[in-house]
Amino acid sequence: MKRILLLCALVPFTFMTSAQNSRPNIIYILADDLGYGDVSALNKNSQIPTLHMDQLAREGMVFTDAHSSSAVCSPTRYGILTGRYNWRTRLQSGVLWSYDPPLIPESRTTVASLLKQSGYHTACIGKWHLGLGWQQGENGKVDFNKPILGGPTAIGFDYFYGITASLDIPPYFYIKNDRITATVIDSIKGATGKGFWRAGPIGNDFKHEEVLPQLTQKATDYIKEQAAGKQPFFLYYALPSPHTPILPAKEYSGRTHTNAYGDFVLMTDDMVGKVLQAVKEAGIENNTIIIFTSDNxxxxxxxxxxxxxxxxxxxxxFRGEKADIYEGGHHIPFIVKWPGKVKAGTTTATTICLTDFMATAAALTHRALKDNEGEDSYDLLPLLLQKGVYQRTYTIHHSIDGNFSIRNKNWKLEFAYGSGGWSAPREKAARTQQLPPVQLFDLAKDIAEKNNIAGKNQEIVKQLTHQMEIIINDGRSTPGAKQSNDVPVNYLKYR
Structure with a gap:
C-alpha cells in the first residue's frame, strides 16, 4: 500500500518536471553594432579573440547567413520583438530619438506577451530604443519623475531594468520598470571621439563607463533569481555595446592590439561570458536556449x-557597414545553443531573419500565431532541430535612408542607386554619378556585391520587384489573411 501511495505522489512531480523541461528558459543576447567579422569563430582572420562567443559557437549552431531586418537599431528591435518588418510602421527610415513615443502599441502581440501567456516570467534588461511615453508637467516640459508609459512592462515584460536608447542618446537614466532610479537629475556635456555621447539630462546614479557592467550584473542576478524558482523565464538582454560611446574598461585597454573598439568588443565578449557562467552556476544550462546576435x-x-x-x-x-543596404549593414552573427536539442558544432547556411524569433517562440510553446501576429516571422525549429522544412523564401532588408532590398536564394535586388546608408556611394552621390536605380547581385558568386548584373537579368529583376510589391501590399510575407500596414509604404520613394 505504501508503495502505491509513493507512486501516486511521484506522478504529479514527474508530470510537473516534464512540463518544466518542455518549456526551456530563453535568453536572447543582442549586441549593439557588432560586426560579423568581429567574432573570431566566424572570421578566422579576426584580431579579437572572442572566447565566449566562440564557446557558444562550439556548443551550438552557427547561422552563416543571418540578417537583421534593418541596418540600424530601433527598426531591428521592433522586428525582433514583434516578428514584423519595421517599415510597416511609421518608422520608414532612421531610428527613434530621445523623446519619441512608443513604436510598439500595447495592442500588438510581442514575443514577451506571447511567452508570458504561456507561463513565462519575462524580463528586458539593457538598451530599449523603441520609444517611451514620457509624461509632461504643468510647464509643458518632460517630468522625469512621473511614471513612463508604453515601455517594456506595457507590452509583455514583467520586469525592465535598462536605459532609454543608445548610450550616446539622452536622457541618461536607469529605468526600473516604469520609473527612473535617479534621485537627483543633472545635465552632462557632450563627449567627442570614440567615447562620443550627446549632451543632455543625466541621473545622479548614472556613469557611462559603468553602464555595461551594471546591466550585465542585473542580467546575471535575474538569471540566478529565476533559476531558484519553478517558472520558466525569458530574458531579453540588449547589450549597449560595442556601440558608441566606445568605453573599454582599463583592464581591457590595449589587449587586442587593434584599437579602442577592438578592446570594447573584447569587454563585450566577457559580459557574454558572465551570462554563460551565471547559467552554468545556476544549474539550468541543459534547459536553457541561448541566442546570441547583433542588431546590425x-x-x-x-x-x-x-x-x-x-x-x-x-x-x-561583405561590402558596406551599419546603415547600408549592402550586406555589411545587415548580415550579422547568429548563434543558438540548446543542449540536447541543437547539435553542438553545427552550421547552417540557410538565409534567416531576426524577425523569425516570434514564430520560433510560438512553436516552442505550441501556440499558433493569429493572422495579425508575427506577419513576417518564420519558425526556426526545423533548422535548429534538423527536422522538417524551414518555410522562408523571401527576406526584405531595409537601410537607414529607407531603401529596400529583397533576397531570394542567391539573388539580391536592391532598390537604391548606392548604399542607401553611410558608405560610398551615398544615395545623393550615386545619383550624381548617374548610377543605375536598382542593383542586382548573385551572392553565390559575388558576396562582396561588386558586380551589378541587373541590366543583364531583367526577368529576375521583374520577378523580384513583383514579389516585393506583393509582400508590401499583403501586409505580411508569411501565409495567412491579408493585413494592413500602419502607413502607406512606397519602396520607390528614393527615385
Whole structure:
C-alpha cells in the first residue's frame, strides 16, 4: 500500500518536471553594432579573440547567413520583438530619438506577451530604443519623475531594468520598470571621439563607463533569481555595446592590439561570458536556449582605418557597414545553443531573419500565431532541430535612408542607386554619378556585391520587384489573411 501511495505522489512531480523541461528558459543576447567579422569563430582572420562567443559557437549552431531586418537599431528591435518588418510602421527610415513615443502599441502581440501567456516570467534588461511615453508637467516640459508609459512592462515584460536608447542618446537614466532610479537629475556635456555621447539630462546614479557592467550584473542576478524558482523565464538582454560611446574598461585597454573598439568588443565578449557562467552556476544550462546576435553591422565609429591597419575587418568579406543596404549593414552573427536539442558544432547556411524569433517562440510553446501576429516571422525549429522544412523564401532588408532590398536564394535586388546608408556611394552621390536605380547581385558568386548584373537579368529583376510589391501590399510575407500596414509604404520613394 505504501508503495502505491509513493507512486501516486511521484506522478504529479514527474508530470510537473516534464512540463518544466518542455518549456526551456530563453535568453536572447543582442549586441549593439557588432560586426560579423568581429567574432573570431566566424572570421578566422579576426584580431579579437572572442572566447565566449566562440564557446557558444562550439556548443551550438552557427547561422552563416543571418540578417537583421534593418541596418540600424530601433527598426531591428521592433522586428525582433514583434516578428514584423519595421517599415510597416511609421518608422520608414532612421531610428527613434530621445523623446519619441512608443513604436510598439500595447495592442500588438510581442514575443514577451506571447511567452508570458504561456507561463513565462519575462524580463528586458539593457538598451530599449523603441520609444517611451514620457509624461509632461504643468510647464509643458518632460517630468522625469512621473511614471513612463508604453515601455517594456506595457507590452509583455514583467520586469525592465535598462536605459532609454543608445548610450550616446539622452536622457541618461536607469529605468526600473516604469520609473527612473535617479534621485537627483543633472545635465552632462557632450563627449567627442570614440567615447562620443550627446549632451543632455543625466541621473545622479548614472556613469557611462559603468553602464555595461551594471546591466550585465542585473542580467546575471535575474538569471540566478529565476533559476531558484519553478517558472520558466525569458530574458531579453540588449547589450549597449560595442556601440558608441566606445568605453573599454582599463583592464581591457590595449589587449587586442587593434584599437579602442577592438578592446570594447573584447569587454563585450566577457559580459557574454558572465551570462554563460551565471547559467552554468545556476544549474539550468541543459534547459536553457541561448541566442546570441547583433542588431546590425559595425559602425564607422569603430574607425575602420585603424582596424584595417591592425588587420581586422568588422564587416568580414561583405561590402558596406551599419546603415547600408549592402550586406555589411545587415548580415550579422547568429548563434543558438540548446543542449540536447541543437547539435553542438553545427552550421547552417540557410538565409534567416531576426524577425523569425516570434514564430520560433510560438512553436516552442505550441501556440499558433493569429493572422495579425508575427506577419513576417518564420519558425526556426526545423533548422535548429534538423527536422522538417524551414518555410522562408523571401527576406526584405531595409537601410537607414529607407531603401529596400529583397533576397531570394542567391539573388539580391536592391532598390537604391548606392548604399542607401553611410558608405560610398551615398544615395545623393550615386545619383550624381548617374548610377543605375536598382542593383542586382548573385551572392553565390559575388558576396562582396561588386558586380551589378541587373541590366543583364531583367526577368529576375521583374520577378523580384513583383514579389516585393506583393509582400508590401499583403501586409505580411508569411501565409495567412491579408493585413494592413500602419502607413502607406512606397519602396520607390528614393527615385
Amino acid at each position: 553591422g559595425c559602425s564607422p565609429s569603430a574607425d575602420f582605418k585603424e582596424l584595417k591597419a591592425a588587420g581586422h575587418y568588422p564587416s568580414y568579406i
